Amino acid sequence: MIDRPLQNRTAFITGASSGLGVRFAHLLAGAGAKVALAARRTDRLDAEVAYIRAAGGEAVAIALDVSDAEAIGPAIDRAEAELGPLSILVNNAGVGGDGAALSLPVDRYDQTFDVNVRGVYLAAREAAKRMIDSGVAEAGDARIVNIASIAGLNQLPGLTAYCASKAAVISLTQGLAREWAKRHIAVNAIAPGYIETEINSDWFATDGGRAQIAGFPRRRLMDNDALDQALLLLTGRAARFMTGSVIVVDDGQSL
Known part of the structure; x- marks a missing residue:
C-alpha cells in the first residue's frame, strides 16, 4: 500500500515554476496532497500541473507575483475553490539580491525585500486567516513552511541584502509561530545550503x-x-508539536 500521509490536504506553493518549488509540488502531490502551484510564469506551471495530473494527482496552476499584496488573498481563494480548504502553505518564492552594498541599486534592494520578506509575511497572513476560518487550524492541520537559507544565519560576502532578507524570514517565522501558537498553526522554516537552481x-x-x-x-x-524529508516532516503530523523551528539542511556547508 502506498503511504500518502498528506492525503486530501490542500497545499499552496509559491515560486512553483522552477527549482525547489517544482520539487516541492511533486513531493507533496506524491504524498497525497492536492497542490496549487503559484508563480509568475504560468506557461511553466501548466506543464507541471499536467505532469502531476498524469501521475494521478490533483493540481492547479495559479498566476501570482508575491510582491503584489492585493493578489495573494484572491490567489489562495482560487486554490481553495478548486481544491478545498488550505492546510499547507510553502513560502518558497524568492530572488537573489546579490551585489555589493555600495553599488546595489535601491530598486534591486527593494525587490529583494518585497519578494523574500514582504511576500512571505503577506502570504502567511492570508493563509492563516483562511486556516482559522475554515477550522483547519483548530483541527491541528495548519502548516506554514517558510524557505529561509543558511544565508539568514551566516553573513556571505557580496550578499548583504539577500542575507538580511533571509534573516528576516527566520525572525518572521519565529514571531508568527509565537503569535499563532494558541491558534494551533505550526509555523516553521527550512534553511537550506546551496542547491544548484536558476538563481x-x-x-x-x-x-x-x-x-x-x-x-x-x-x-x-x-x-x-x-530538503524532501524536512518538508514532509514540517507539513505532516509530527509538526503538531513543532512551531518556530528552523531546520538547517546544508551538508555542513556553513561549518
Whole structure:
C-alpha cells in the first residue's frame, strides 16, 4: 500500500515554476496532497500541473507575483475553490539580491525585500486567516513552511541584502509561530545550503563558484532532493508539536 500521509490536504506553493518549488509540488502531490502551484510564469506551471495530473494527482496552476499584496488573498481563494480548504502553505518564492552594498541599486534592494520578506509575511497572513476560518487550524492541520537559507544565519560576502532578507524570514517565522501558537498553526522554516537552481547556476559555472564549492567541507552542492524529508516532516503530523523551528539542511556547508 502506498503511504500518502498528506492525503486530501490542500497545499499552496509559491515560486512553483522552477527549482525547489517544482520539487516541492511533486513531493507533496506524491504524498497525497492536492497542490496549487503559484508563480509568475504560468506557461511553466501548466506543464507541471499536467505532469502531476498524469501521475494521478490533483493540481492547479495559479498566476501570482508575491510582491503584489492585493493578489495573494484572491490567489489562495482560487486554490481553495478548486481544491478545498488550505492546510499547507510553502513560502518558497524568492530572488537573489546579490551585489555589493555600495553599488546595489535601491530598486534591486527593494525587490529583494518585497519578494523574500514582504511576500512571505503577506502570504502567511492570508493563509492563516483562511486556516482559522475554515477550522483547519483548530483541527491541528495548519502548516506554514517558510524557505529561509543558511544565508539568514551566516553573513556571505557580496550578499548583504539577500542575507538580511533571509534573516528576516527566520525572525518572521519565529514571531508568527509565537503569535499563532494558541491558534494551533505550526509555523516553521527550512534553511537550506546551496542547491544548484536558476538563481545561482551561472555563478557556480564560474571559477569563483567552483572555488566556493571546493571550500565546502564535502566539496559539493546538495542534490535537489535534499530538503524532501524536512518538508514532509514540517507539513505532516509530527509538526503538531513543532512551531518556530528552523531546520538547517546544508551538508555542513556553513561549518
